[in-house]
């Protein structure tokens with residue numbers, strides 16, 4: 001938790017309490033439904049929560065922004081971002097129902113009013129969003145094909161509406177057909193060696209009528 005406060009020193013008391021509660025909630029849920037590998041659960045705050053908040057180092061969502069988290073699993077990056085941006089609306093989806101049960105359980109326990117969680121396949125999501133966030137779901141070409149018609153037309157941020165994807169390693173081959181993608185190194189923001197190769201990929205997408 002100290003790590004979260006180190007990089008996000010302006011949290012309110014409520015946000016601090018909500019981030020603290022994640023420790024118990026994820027350990028508890030993970031015993032019933034495995035959403036975080038046993039190897040990683042002890043690094044919950046670095047590898048899952050802080051990593052999710054990496055998106056916030058690139059993008060400060062304005063109040064009223066709508067964000068879709070595709071393949072959220074146990075709620076990453078959606079849940080940490082929903083705590084940090086209480087006035088942004090987050091729609092968290094995953095194709096596996098029991099993962100959404102965990103997400104709903106965590107959102108309920110934290111009384112997050114800005115989270116809607118649903119068991120759904122990405123390709124079948126209706127509606128449009130300012131941004132679509134994700135981590136560890138699929139490669140960029142497939143991802144874009146799933147969500148390309150779900151982007152809002154009106155931009156209200158400096159970064160254009162589109163995808164904010166947490167990815168690691170060498171992305172040259174995967175992103176070769178996306179020359180307008182911008183990579184932001186999380187190592188510029190977080191010291192832990194876990195972030196050495198981690199990036200946020202911003203891919204602006206045009207509204208398709």
Ligand SMILES: C[S@@+](CC[C@H](N)C(=O)[O-])C[C@H]1O[C@@H](n2cnc3c(N)ncnc32)[C@H](O)[C@@H]1O
Pocket residue numbers: 070071072073074075076077093094095096099120121122123134135136137
């Ligand atoms: C490796 S997990 C990552 C979970 C989470 N994003 C994280 O980083 O911890 C990938 C998740 O994507 C979900 N998924 C895969 N294909 C999907 C699709 N077409 N629509 C929605 N969810 C999908 C899987 O069910 C799984 O929960």
